[in-house]
Amino acid sequence: MEAGEEFGPWLARQLKIAGKTQAELAEELGLTRAAVSAWITKRSVPRATVMGEIAKALGTDLSTVHTRTTDTQAGLPVTWYHRPGYLDGGRDGGNAAAFAFDADVQVLARETCQNSLDERLVENGRPVRVRYTIHELTGEALEAFRAAILWDRLQPHYLAVSESAADQKVGRVVDAGVRDMFEKGRLILLRVDDYNASGLTGDDYDDGKFAAVVRRQLESLKSGRAAGGSYGLGKATLWATSALGMVLINSTLSVPHEGRTERRVIGRLELPWRVVDGQAWAGPAWLGRPDPETPNAEVVRSWWADEETVERLHLTRESDEPGTSFLIVGAHDVASLAPEKPDAADDENGGDDDGTRDITAMHHRLVEALGRDFWAAMTGGGSKLPLLETSVRTLRNGEVVIPEEKVDPAEAQPSRTRALRAFYEGTTVDRLTQAGQVALRNVPLRLPLTGGRRGTLGTHQGVLLVTEAEEKDAAKSEVHSLRGNRMTIKKSTVHGLPLGVTAFQAVLLLGHAAGESAPFADDAEEFLRAAEPPEHDRWGQTEELTLRWSHSAHHRIAALTAEVNSAVKELVVRPKSAGSQENAKLRKKLTVQRKTTAAPKRAAGSTLPELDGLEARIGAGGEWQITAEVKLPRAEELPAMTPVVLLDVRSGSRPRLDWAELVAVDGCEVEDGVLRFTPRARRAVFRGFTDATSHPVRTELTRLVLELRAGTGE
Known part of the structure; x- marks a missing residue:
């Protein structure tokens, strides 16, 4: 059973909640005020009677x-406490952090x-356990939940936001969320529970994790250099994912x-800013118990809820962990x-499975993201x-739609999981000679001195693991880079690989992920953490990196990338014949643009280079x-050619x-976007990356066409 609070502080708070003074309680009990004061100051406790x-x-x-x-x-x-509008007339159109x-x-x-x-x-060595629960409410369950969150008191504020939705991005999202709830008669709750974590410790207002x-x-109290977060922005995703802008919290404290x-709620x-009944409100609001120590007891604070309350709020935790x-x-x-095409089950049910499709899609996307x-x-x-x-x-409505699915790293990332386990178990090899092996290379990260000083603090030896990819792997031939908390930070491809190279998977371990005894592991964690943007999805130039190190500190990361690419090439590049099975498969999947119109007559024996293979x-x-292979004719001099990339369209001209x-890989050079071929070479390979800002539509919705044009390509 949970240990209770000391009697004195507990009684003092209950008197404030009840609006009673010590003298009033003493009078009701037929005792002196001094006796009550002695209880509150912890000099004595009342008798059992x-x-x-x-x-x-106290009722x-x-x-x-x-x-x-x-x-x-x-x-x-x-009750709900809404922050009053600013006295200086300032307005917030929503929480700016959520727009990140x-x-x-x-x-x-x-x-x-x-x-x-x-x-x-x-301290206990156990993993933190995180469970995501998607719960759709309809009918009576939805009505009961709306009553639990005091919806009637919130509705005027939502109506005010809806009236001004056209002028506010957040307002439009909220208006759509409210309409979806009432028009479709449903509400989707998404709960994130973690166990074996610290909980929201600390005071309601003073410095601490709760506040x-x-x-x-924009406040991050993460401790330790291996921590992932550093901007204080991550929590904003909770509110960004809510169409109603609402998040309820129940924390069990360590x-x-x-x-x-238990049950700190x-x-x-x-x-956004709004006006309700002539009163301006700044934006945020809190659900809690009014704090008697605030003016007019208006501001609310967290409260210790009973089990019935957390159950009505759908916040019941499965244990006291x-x-x-x-x-x-x-x-x-x-x-x-x-929109998705309805499946057979939808047709049989009259097409009334939009809700099931939505929550099913959420479920599968969560599983995919966690495994990726x-x-x-999740690997040991x-x-x-x-x-x-x-x-x-x-x-x-409390009934199981999809049973609890535990994410298995070996299923989500079979090759990389095998590589990491081989590293932990000490079964890596120096070079890949047979399927299933994992090769290890050390790659240097030369850490700069802080404060803009010239020189190197030391060299941290990262660990590069390379293994052959399996069929079940999604994105093949990628390097996943991570540090101490073992979350994948960076996903990258290796440039300059020839066509037909055996598909592989690579893992780069840095900082504490490379081993607690790795030299300069603490310094590597600090440096790389500073090089991460708020999304924590790459390493590069950031303001913090510039301020604490120098404007050129990111070049150390570029040098590390070059070392990684070189090591990967050394391990995986094996020359293959032009007619290999791998290239045959490639040619079946991809086609290249060839001109069908009659070309101008040329001298006998004179032909142009021709695209012969494409990987995109x-x-x-x-x-x-894009990686492309070019078949070269027998000739002493070959004309310069320009690769042109277009979007395939049904009618009209193709957008360029x-x-x-644009880089040369083999048999050619690139000069101002033009390919110049090596004399007497029979094949050439080049690699290109398009500028995503030049894409008129989202890339996933397009088809690619690559042309090889003579001269400057016009």
């Missing part, structure tokens, strides 16, 4: 007074899992606050909004234990990544895309 009288005076039961694990229900009730991220459940998974990893309780998450913006640890609402539950009210996923970004954190081997366990389940994929930045980068 007096406890019952105190319970009556509660004797058990509550004895255990003191929750507040009495007398006095100030739980899209309303995307995959972004949510990345940010929330990273935060849970950073808050893992490391950093619930009260403040360190007692006010003598308790509060809610936060993010709306420390951690926090975040309930996103009105969860929506922009990436799941694209956190496979390494040898004496190395996993840092993380994740799962996803989907419900409707979409990169992480939305660019086309710009090259961001």
Whole structure:
């Protein structure tokens, strides 16, 4: 049973909640004020016979007074507090931090899992467990939940936001969320629970994890150089994913606050500036118990809820293990909004399965994101234990739609998981000679001195693991880079690989991920963390890197990338014949543009270079990544050719895309975007990357055409 709070502080707070003074309580009990004062100052405690009288005076039961694990229900009730409009006339159109991220459940998974990893309780050596629950409410269940969140008191504020929705981006999202709830008669809740985490410890207002998450913006209290977050922006994804701007929180603390640890509850609402009944409101609001110590007891604070309350709010946790539950009210996923063709089940049910399709799409996208970004954190081997366990389940009105699905890293990333386990178990090799082996190379990260000083602090030896890809791997021939918390930070391809190279997967471990005994591991963690943007999806130039190191510090990362690419090439490049099986498969999948119109007559024996092989994929930045092979005719001199990349369209001229980068791989040189071929070479290979900003539409919705034109390509 949870240990209760000391009697004195507990009684003092109950008197404030009930609006009673010490003198009034003493009079009701027939005692002196000095006796009550002695209880509150912890100089004495009341006799057992007096406890019952105190319970009556506070309007509660004797058990509550004895255990003191929750507040009495007398006095100030739980309600919503809306921040008044600014006296200087300032207005906020929403929480700016939320605009740093899209309303995307995959972004949510990345940010929330990273935060849970950073808050893992490391003393017991166990992983932090994160569970995502998608729960659709309809009918009576929806009505009961609306009553629990005091919807009637919120509705005027939502109406005010809807009236001004045309002028505010946040207002348009909220208006659509409210209309979806009432027109479709449903509400999607998305709950994120973590266990074996620290919980929201600290005071409601003073410095601490609770205030950093619930009260403040752009504040990160992450401890340790291996922590993933550093901007204080990740929590904003919770509110960005809510079409109603509402998140409810229930935290079990690892360190007692006010003598308790379980069911610390509060809610936060993010709306734009609005006017309700002639009163201007700034934006955010909080659901909690009014704090008697604030002016007119208007501001609310967290409260210690009973089990019935957390159940009505859909915040019941499965155990008393420390951690926090975040309930996103009105969860929506922009990436799941694209219309899909109804399947046979939809037709049989009259097409009334839009809700099922939405929550099913959310479920699968969450599983995909967790396996893609956190496979390494979920992988153990040898004496190395996993840092993380994740799962996803989907419900409707409490009934199971999709059973809980535990994310298996070996299923999501089979080759990379095998590589990491081989590293942990010490079974790596120096060179790949047969399938299933994992090769290890050390690659140097030369760390600069801080403060703009010239020189090198030291060389951190990163660990590069390379293994042959499996058929089940999604994106092949990529390098996944990560550091201490083992979340995938950077996904990159290796430039300059010839066509037909055996598909591989590579993992780059840096900082503490390379081993606790790796030289300069702490310094590498600090440097790389500073080189990450708020999305934590790459390493490069950032303002913090410039301020703490220098404007050229990012060149050290570029040098590391060059070392990695060189090591990968050394391990995987094996020359293949032009007619190999791999190239045959490639030619079946891809075609190249060949002119069908009659070409001008040329002298006998004079022909042009011709595209003969093409490999294309979409990169992480939305660019086309293209590798092309050119068949060269027998000739002493070959004309210069220009590769031109176009978008295929049904009618009209094809839009031309710009090259961001064009590099020669073999048998040619690139000069101002023009290919010049090596004399007497029979084949040439070049690689190109399009400029994503020149794409008129989203890359995933397009088809690619590559032409090889004589001269400058016009």
